[in-house]
Amino acid sequence: MNNQVDVSRHRHAVEFADGVYWIGALDPTLRTFDIILSTANGTSYNSYLVKGSEGVAVIDTVKENFSEEFFARLESEVDYSDIKYIVLNHLEPDHTGALPELMKRAPQAKLYISQRAISMLKALLKPASEVIEKNFDYTTVNTGDSIGLGDRTLSFLHTPFLHWPDTQCTYLEEEAVLFSGDVFGCHYCDKRLFNDLVGDFRFSFDYYYAHIMRPFKNHVMDALKLIEPLKIKQIAPTHGPILRERPRRYVTHYRELSTSSLSREIVNDDKTLIIFYMSSYGNTARMAEEISEGASEFDSVRVSLYDLEGGETDPFVDLIEEADALLFGSPTINGDAVKPVWDLLSSLVVINLKGKLGGAFGSFGWSGEAVRMIEDRMRGLKMKIPQEGLRVKLIPDEDELETCRLFGRQIARKLTGKKEDKGVIDFADLG
Amino acid sequence: MAKGKITFEDIDQTVNVPAGTRIIEVSEKIGAGIIYGCREGDCGTCITHVTEGWNNLTEPSVLEEKVLKENMASRHDRLACQAQVLGDCKVKPA
Numbered sequence: 001m002n003n004q005v006d007v008s009r010h011r012h013a014v015e016f017a018d019g020v021y022w023i024g025a026l027d028p029t030l031r032t033f034d035i036i037l038s039t040a041n042g043t044s045y046n047s048y049l050v051k052g053s054e055g056v057a058v059i060d061t062v063k064e065n066f067s068e069e070f071f072a073r074l075e076s077e078v079d080y081s082d083i084k085y086i087v088l089n090h091l092e093p094d095h096t097g098a099l100p101e102l103m104k105r106a107p108q109a110k111l112y113i114s115q116r117a118i119s120m121l122k123a124l125l126k127p128a129s130e131v132i133e134k135n136f137d138y139t140t141v142n143t144g145d146s147i148g149l150g151d152r153t154l155s156f157l158h159t160p161f162l163h164w165p166d167t168q169c170t171y172l173e174e175e176a177v178l179f180s181g182d183v184f185g186c187h188y189c190d191k192r193l194f195n196d197l198v199g200d201f202r203f204s205f206d207y208y209y210a211h212i213m214r215p216f217k218n219h220v221m222d223a224l225k226l227i228e229p230l231k232i233k234q235i236a237p238t239h240g241p242i243l244r245e246r247p248r249r250y251v252t253h254y255r256e257l258s259t260s261s262l263s264r265e266i267v268n269d270d271k272t273l274i275i276f277y278m279s280s281y282g283n284t285a286r287m288a289e290e291i292s293e294g295a296s297e298f299d300s301v302r303v304s305l306y307d308l309e310g311g312e313t314d315p316f317v318d319l320i321e322e323a324d325a326l327l328f329g330s331p332t333i334n335g336d337a338v339k340p341v342w343d344l345l346s347s348l349v350v351i352n353l354k355g356k357l358g359g360a361f362g363s364f365g366w367s368g369e370a371v372r373m374i375e376d377r378m379r380g381l382k383m384k385i386p387q388e389g390l391r392v393k394l395i396p397d398e399d400e401l402e403t404c405r406l407f408g409r410q411i412a413r414k415l416t417g418k419k420e421d422k423g424v425i426d427f428a429d430l431g
Numbered sequence: 432m433a434k435g436k437i438t439f440e441d442i443d444q445t446v447n448v449p450a451g452t453r454i455i456e457v458s459e460k461i462g463a464g465i466i467y468g469c470r471e472g473d474c475g476t477c478i479t480h481v482t483e484g485w486n487n488l489t490e491p492s493v494l495e496e497k498v499l500k501e502n503m504a505s506r507h508d509r510l511a512c513q514a515q516v517l518g519d520c521k522v523k524p525a
Contacts, residue, residue: 115503165502355464379459382466386442424436427448430460 008191011072016194016242017175017234019051019152023058023073025066028189037211040204042189045070045094046238048179049077050172052149055084058109059154059170059179060238064097071098071105080106085147087112087154089181090167091120095238100128103136111138112147114158117166141168143226159183159223161216169227176233182212183223184250185237196245204240205250209257214321215352220258227251262322271415274304274319277329278338283363283395284329290401291327291361291390294408301412308340313347320348325357325415326383330370332362337370345377358383359411361390361404368393386414435487435516439463440523454479454488454511454522464524465511475502477511484520 007014008028013021028042045062047070056078062070083106088096091113103109103125113121121138141147146155157169162183170179186208190198213220228251235243235250243250262272273295279285288305295303304323306316320326328345330337358378360371371389378385390407392400433450437457441464446457455477458465468476475498481488485507491499495513508525 116501119501354466379462384442384462384464386462424445424447425461427446427452427457430446430457 005193005197006191007193011069011076013049013073013077014193016236016244017172017177020172020175020177020236021049021051021073021077022193022236022242023047023049023070023077025062025069025073026189026191027063027066030187030189033187037187037208039187039189043187043239044189045097046185046236046240046242047074047095047098048236049074050149050152050154051078052152054148054150056082057085057087057147057149057152057154058083058102058106059087059236060089060095060181061086061098061102063094067098067101071101081108083109084149085110085112085154087147087170087179088117088121089170089179090164090238091117091124092164092182093124095181096124100125104128111136112141112156113138114156114160114166114168115140115142116160120164120166146173157223157226159219159226161219162223163212163216169223171230176231178227178230178232178235178247180227180235180237182238183220184235184243184254186240188240190241193242194245195241195243198241201241205253206257208239209254211350213254214257214350217258217352220254224251224255224258228255260322270300270302271324271412272302272304272322273325273327273411273415274306274323275327275329276306276308276316276341276344277361278308278331278340279329279363280331280333280338281363283392284331284361286396286401287361287363287390287392287404288327288329290396290404291329291408291411294405294410295412297409298412298416300416303408303412308344313344316344317347317351320344320353321351323356325359325411326378327359327361327411328374328378329360330362330374332364332366332368332370335367335369337362337374341370341374342377345374345381348381354382356383357411357414358385359387359389359407361392361407363392363394363396365394387411433517436519437516438483438521439465440482440521448516450515450517452516454509454514454516457516458511465522466524467512470512472498472510472513475499475504475510478502478504478508478525479511479514479522480505480525481507481509481514482521482523484518487516487518487520489515489517 024046048059141156143158186204188201188204235247277288360374438445468474
């Protein structure tokens with residue numbers, strides 16, 4: 001193996017397995033990726049070339065403004081007329097920017113994509129529609145499908161939602177290389193290219209997972225079922241170092257990151273309910289305590305109570321990710337819920353909330369809009385709001401505190417799946 | 432006025448609705464687990480499985496058929512933002 005790799009000094013393809021080359025580009029000055037991700041030392045756009053006895057496959061391309069570097073590396077090894085296949089594991093523009101130009105230069109190449117990628121492919125090629133034949137040739141592939149390059153076989157793994165609906169992985173059987181797309185990738189730019197040569201990229205790897213893959217943990221688990229049985233000598237992702245030294249540990253690490261840590265603590269099928277609140281005069285806090293009391297009457301529901309005033313967002317996001325139900329309590333100030341509530345509710349994009357139960361409550365002085373606004377936000381986050389929020393004017397009296405306990409009992413009952421006789425309701429009666 | 436009964440199996444709730452009501456109009460109000468994206472039949476996020484009463488929904492349009500196909504929807508899946516209730520049916524998130 002080459003221990004003196006420095007891909008910034010040349011524009012050649014870099015061979016890292018027999019007939020398998022890196023033909024990507026480095027982007028060391030990038031500091032923010034996709035608006036939301038910090039990239040403290042830039043990123044790379046990895047593209048790969050596989051040579052077989054009967055042709056060549058290009059796997060993914062690069063961001064458009066790095067096309068020149070990509071084409072130079074490609075041309076250093078093959079002629080465009082040799083390219084038989086273009087495999088697209090993921091159609092985000094940072095991997096398909098050079099695609100239209102590549103299709104012009106290698107018009108004979110057939111495209112291989114996942115079923116979900118069709119509409120995105122067509123959208124990507126819209127600006128180039130004058131030069132690319134309208135009915136260009138693409139084939140959709142699924143797990144179990146493969147294509148041959150004579151002495152080489154590329155097989156496909158259907159791994160959707162990592163992190164787009166279109167994502168897939170491609171496996172080169174003869175060399176045991178997994179071209180994983182964004183899976184096992186990270187924004188870490190290093191001219192030494194390989195995980196055993198580059199600097200310490202552990203933070204970048206985990207940060208990338210936390211922001212890109214974390215909302216799709218269940219899909220990660222599904223993908224791992226396909227990936228783990230493979231013999232893997234190297235993992236070639238679309239960003240960051242090529243993982244050639246002990247690649248298996250990154251697979252194991254993905255499983256660890258995707259496994260619920262709470263499930264190791266919680267016994268049986270207990271459910272978890274978290275109540276977050278803010279309170280200015282102690283009234284919303286009082287409601288929170290009584291709701292907690294009510295919910296705690298159910299043995300199989302674990303209730304946690306948190307005052308947002310005493311916490312930080314990130315650990316709360318971790319808690320929310322694993323909770324089964326969430327209640328938010330906020331007073332109404334100037335017709336709105338208070339800022340810490342919004343801060344937390346606007347920090348949940350990195351986790352999957354679909355199907356969690358939600359609810360809102362709060363004491364108010366005059367108008368009390370906060371509860372409805374929080375509910376709307378929770379619906380926007382794809383949570384279920386099984387019962388209408390609870391509002392109390394100023395100081396809760398004993399009856400109202402009992403209503404709070406009832407509110408807690410109801411959400412706990414929903415969580416435990418104990419059915420009530422709901423009957424048939426009429427559409428006209430719905431608010 | 433013609434009516435239909437739509438049952439959301441995930442929350443075990445049945446609602447009487449006027450014929451022609453879109454599934455989305457009901458499911459959002461009662462908090463069923465169907466999720467929505469564009470709400471205009473384009474993104475495929477709200478794919479819903481019809482477990483009973485397939486014929487008691489309006490026929491899918493050509494565009495809806497296309498989106499269902501692109502999203503590899505299974506047989507008897509519909510877009511909740513497009514399908515209108517005509518009679519009794521049961522649905523659950525796909």
